Amino acid sequence: MENQIIQLLFYCLPAIITGLVAFYFFNSHTKNEEGRRRYLLHKDTQKDILPIRLQAYERMTLFLERIRPANLIINVIPQSDNKEGYESLLVQQIENEFTHNLSQQIYLTEECWNIIRASKNATIQMIRKIAMSNKIESADKLREAVLNEFLDKSSPSATALQYVKKELRELYG
Template sequence: MNEERVVELLLYLLPAIVTGLIALYFFRGHTKNEEGRRRFLIHKEAQKNALPLRLQAYERMALFLERIAPAKLLLRVSPPNSDKEEYEQLLVRHIENEFDHNLAQQIYISDECWNIINAAKNATIQLIRKSNRNEEVDSADKLRETILSDLLERPAPSSAALSYIKQEVGELW
């Protein structure tokens, strides 16, 4: 008779245990879902606050690329005298100062975009230095002419980086 009572007790407890396990399973699923929802809402709010900062960073880097485009740089920075070496250093210094002024923007843009911008800056400096090493260049004005004629043959390094920025900003929408 004792065995019968134990079996009877187990038969009564079995549905309660199964119901408790099912309730525990659904409660854990619900808790996990709520936690995910909360994380999503926090992330969404952070994105909403960060988007203006990111757009501003892309704007500043686009302005940087426009300012270091050789054609615009040569119009803005005129040679102080006819010394080509001094003019080369002046142009490079302007590019480096512009870049240093915008260094903090890298935290708001992707690493790939930052690397492309950095490569465009370095390629522009190399273009200036390569033009200065040309044997036909004997003055600052001749250096300007040589740089501009090089740009007629190929696009400025900053134009490719600017296109990449536009593409990346387009993906934000």
């Protein structure tokens, strides 16, 4: 009986070893195939998403150019001589442009989106700060003061635009 068990074990041992080796190779082949499929799917997705991401960066570049104080002052003409009304009109224009581009944040890095949002907020703050001056009495004086404020220094939108360009160079060579 003991001899028969040993003999049975000798017959089964090669089959068990062959089964384990086959299982190992099958398992590793399956993992490789899954990895290859995932890579190909990621590659196809990137190919489709790249133009959309570039378009998002283009739209945010356009947004930053539109809220650049010099461009904003040229494009938004006062409706009256009231400086508070013109200040509100400028802020509303910036907010409308930003709201129009909110969906682009899903294609940008979080850091880039935060810099763009900070640029928008800084531009609004600067306009409000300038408008609070007692020396400014009319919408035309406000326009002049905003232009003079950014004559010698870089605007928040220009700084954000530099970051957007830097990020694009890093992401896409």
